[in-house]
Amino acid sequence: MANTRQHQLHEKKLEELMKLMPFYVVEYVDQKLGSRSPSTLLNYVHDYKLFFEWLMAEGITNAREIKDIPMSVLENLKLIEAQGFIRFLERRDIQVNKQDTKKSEKVSINRKISALRSLFKYLTTQTENEDGEPYFHRNVMLKIEVTKVKETLNARAARIATKIFHQDDDIRFLEFLKNDYEQELPADSRKVVYFKRDKERDIAILSLFLGSGIRVNELSNLRLRDMDFEMGQISVLRKGNKRDTVAVVPQAMDDVKDYLAIRNQRYNATGEDYEFVFLTKVKNEPQPLSNRTIEALVKKYTKAFMSNKSMSPHKLRHTFGTNLMEETNDIHLLMMQLGHSTTSTAALYTNPEQEKARKALKELGEKRKER
Incomplete structure (x- = not known):
């Protein structure tokens, strides 16, 4: 299942983390790898690690290491203890x-909670001991x-709208990077050196996000x-x-072309055709950019442009989705472009009811002026 670099990385991290886990968690992960991604399972096992560490800290188990925690501790876990773990999650800093x-x-x-539910369900319904019975029956x-978390579609759409580029700010943002950003850096600093090296690459990345709506992993x-x-x-x-x-906005493809023109020479x-498009250079060797590095550069440049706040690749994706919807008003085209499977998710990029409300209230305000 690990077809992307992110999944391959998470699979390696998962493999290392499993060395700390009890046998029944190792068995659970082995069974689920076919149906759940390494990324999801890595998050689950991190959650189990936190849970097991809490069990040891609270004296609910005498085990000194996580891998030695017996399954009987989960079987006999009292409701008040399980609720105590949830309160711990709510109160911790x-x-x-x-x-x-x-x-x-x-x-x-x-x-x-969902991660623990999945593990407990597996142990109580999807396993079998020598007698043909699940490992245990009691599922606290x-x-x-x-x-x-209760939130209406209107509220979600409104919240998203406050965190994206509006009108032509996305265009101004790219122009800022091409023409003005370097002037804001300390002269003759390492920041200037790295920006000059990576300028075409970084502009191509940001332009592609804003010109296609793809996800960071894509x-x-x-x-x-x-x-x-x-x-x-x-x-x-x-x-x-x-x-x-x-499909990609032509100007974004042009920005990628500009980057590819210097890519081989600048990053060795x-x-x-099998090589990754976006690279960095480590010890003079080309290395593909990680998701984390891409997220960091998006944050850095958007913060420089907006001064008081930054954005993520996902917000650039939202910006593109909103712009496409405003231009076409075609929700099915939006779904295809962003890779959505349901109209409810795509509907976040358009909010006609909220727009109708704003217009109606504006008209009411005009009537008040007339009286």
């Missing part, structure tokens, strides 16, 4: 940076509720063979390992 901390978001807590996690896994300049489109690997063809790369 998570370090954001050296100065700041934050509380866990409800979505994050729900994911941990069934008594722990997942409280869904961009980082682009190979030279995936670029079709004649047709103005690219081939990407969507979620679920589905291959798809995506070759033009082999």
Whole structure:
């Protein structure tokens, strides 16, 4: 299942983390690898690690290492103890940076509950011992509720709208990078040196996000063979390992061409069709850019442009989706372009009811003036 570099990396990390886990978690992961991605399972096992560490800290198990925690601890876990773990998740402080901390978001807590539910369901219904029975029957996690985060489609759409580029800000942003960003850097600094080296590459990345709406993982896994300049489109690997063809704004393809013109010489790369498009240079050797590096450069440049806030690749994707919807008002075209399978997700990029409300209220305000 690990077809992308991100999945391959997560598979290696998962393999290392499994060395710390009890046999029943190792067995669970082995069984689920065919149906769930390494990325999902890696997140689950991180959640299990946190849970097991809490069990040891609370004295619920006498085991000194996670891998030695017996399955009987899960079988006999009391409801009040399971609820105690949830309260721990809600109250703990998570370090954001050296100065700041934050509380866990409800979505994050729900994911941990879901991860534990999946493990407990496996152990109580999908396993079989020598007697043909599940490893154990009592599933305390069934008594722990997942409280869904309540938010209307209007609220989600409005929240997204406050965090993306509007009108022609995306165009101005790219112009800022091409013409003005370098002037804001300290003269003769390393920042200037690196920007000059990576300018064409970084502009191509940002332009491609804003000109196609692809996801960060889809961009980082682009190979030279995936670029079709004649047709103005690219081939990407969507979620679920589905291959798809995506149309690209012509100007974005031009920016990619400008980058490819200097790519081989500047990053010691070759033009082999299997090579990754976007590279960095490590010890004078070409290396494909990681998702984290791409996310960091998007944050850096958008913060420089907007001064007080930054954006993520996903927000650039939202910007493209909103622009496409405003231009075409075609939700099915939007779904195809962004790789959505349901109209409910695509509907986040258009909010006609909210627009109708704004116009109606404006008219009411005009009537008040007349009286």
